[in-house]
Amino acid sequence: MKNIVSMKWLLARMYESDIVIVDCRFTLGQPDAGRLAYEKAHIPRAVYLDLDKDLSSSLSSHGGRHPMPDLQVFAGKLGLAGIDHDKRVVIYDDQGGMVASRLWWMLKYTGHKSVYVMDEGFTAWSQANFPVTVETPVVIPVRYVPDVQADMLVDVDTVRQVLKDDTSYLIDSREPRRYEGLEEPIDPVAGHIPGAVNYFWKDLLDDQGKWLSIEDIQKRFASVPKDKDVIVYCGSGVSACPNVLALNEAGLKNVKLYGGSWSDWVSYPENPVATGIE
DSSP, rough: OOOOOOOOHHHTTOOOOEEEEOOOOOOOOOOBHHHHHHHHOOOOTOEEEOOTTTTSSOSSSSSSOOOOHHHHHHHHHHHHHHOOOOOOOEEEEESSSHHHHHHHHHHTTTTOOOOEEESSSSHHHHHHTOOOOOOOOOOOOOOOOOOOOOGEEOOHHHHHHHHHHHOEEEOSSSSSHHHSSSOOSSSOOSOOOTTTEEEOOGGBBBBSEEEEEHHHHHHHTTTTTTSSEEEOOOOSSSSSHHHHHHHHTTTTOEEESSSSSHHHTSTTTTTTOOOHHH
C-alpha cells in the first residue's frame, strides 16, 4: 500500500481497533502552538506527539537543530501512545505533511511496516465537516520494540565521504533561496552541500495543498539516478522527510536521510559550502 492516504480513507476506518491516529501539528518558532491546537480540537482518537519533545532530542554542539531522540526513549513514548508493530498508524499535521513525514520516517526507521500520512491535514479535515473533538483518548499502553533499519540514516562522516567518491546523489529539500545561499534565516551559514541538487519539498503539493499523484511525483524525480544511493537533507532533518516519502512513492529504493542536515553540516567549520545552482 502507498504511504499517503486520503481524509476519506481515514474517515472510513478511524474507529477500527488496529488504527492509531497521531496528531503532529507543530509551528516552528512557536513550540506550544501545536499542543494548544490539539487541545482546542483534533480528530477523534488522535494522540499528540510533539516535534521538539517527542521526535527530537536536546540540542548539542553537533547533530543539528532536531537531533534524533534516544531510540529507547522514543520507543517508550510510542508504547504510551498505543503504538506497536501490529497497529496501522495514520499521522497528520497542518504543515503540508512536513512534521507528519518526520514521524513516518522515524517509524519506518525503527521497523514499522504500516505507517501512513494523511493528505491535506487538520484544517482541510475540519473544513470538510469531518468529526473533531476536544476529548483526549484513553490509551492502553503497549510495548514498542525498535527494529532499526540502519541503512536509512547517514551522518556527517558518510556525507563527507560521498563528496570524495561521488557514489551518491544529494538532494537539498529547502527553499531555493536558502539552497542558493541568497538568504539564511535560521542557520549561521548560507549555501548548500557541494554537489547537492535542489528539490524544494513544498513542490510536492499542488495549489490546494494536496500531495501530487504518484505519476506526477515520478515525473518530478525522473532525473534522480536509480543506480545510486540518494541522500536527502534539509535544514534540520524534518522537511527532508516529505522528499524521502515521495521518493519512496516514486519507487526509488536506496533513499537515506542525513539526519543532522544543513544545521549539522555547518557546525563543522571545515566542511565545504557551495552557493548558486548546481
